[in-house]
Amino acid sequence: MQKGKEEICEIAYIDRKKVSSVKKKMKPEATMQRLAETFKVLGDPTRTKIIFALSQEELCVCDIANLLGATKSAVSHQLRILRNMRLVKYRKEGKMVFYSLDDDHITNLFSECLRHVEEDD
Amino acid sequence: MQKGKEEICEIAYIDRKKVSSVKKKMKPEATMQRLAETFKVLGDPTRTKIIFALSQEELCVCDIANLLGATKSAVSHQLRILRNMRLVKYRKEGKMVFYSLDDDHITNLFSECLRHVEEDD
């Protein structure tokens, strides 16, 4: 490390064998990005609650807003994000739009994470 | 909605029965917050990769930095966040600090999310 700036780590101490072994097992960059993005979408309290609510019942925007104590606008913005990630689907009925979960995996993800969060330390 | 501002949704159309039924099933606010926070921590590409790497092997900071193509500093900052969330633990050996996963649940969460991400549309 002679250079002024801190370079991408090239120090003598790295265990090259271990590193290359792990490197092989790493998923492709694109997969990692999607993994991170999925977690990120679930990682906002409003969206977390929306998804949890929808795992119980199909609901319209207004119901969700009422349930969370949020404005329709805020909920709608978040629903758009969930829609883009294909986590929720919707059904129009007159003026109203009913949302529901589009993916069973997410429910499993939630139960698994809940188990983690609810376990006593 | 006579008021000028858009109030917390109190529209006539809400299905009160449905809403209160779901409300009962909702987890406490604190649980929701922790759920969201957990997902959020997993929802950054750098941290996602760190956790995935540590699920394969115990690694020192320098190895992780090398593996991800990031600086030690950036990795160290993220490791602190993971430490605070009790997702990783560490072990000192001379100058080096070896990190490993502190929680088995996380591995399950990852496989579940990977299954979701890797499935064909």
Next chain:
DNA sequence: AAAATGATTGAACACTTATTCAACTATAAT
């Protein structure tokens, strides 16, 4: 046709956050 309502949207704002840089600590080697 006009009014009302559920829902969506874009812009603005405040807030958060990840990385970089530089300084620093602690341990090991010379």
Next chain:
DNA sequence: ATTATAGTTGAATAAGTGTTCAATCATTTT
């Protein structure tokens, strides 16, 4: 002791994000 190195830390910066507000769309009702 001095030097080198693994790692941590705080401040600064740039990028991203969630909510609010106002305007708008679409459908229904009068």
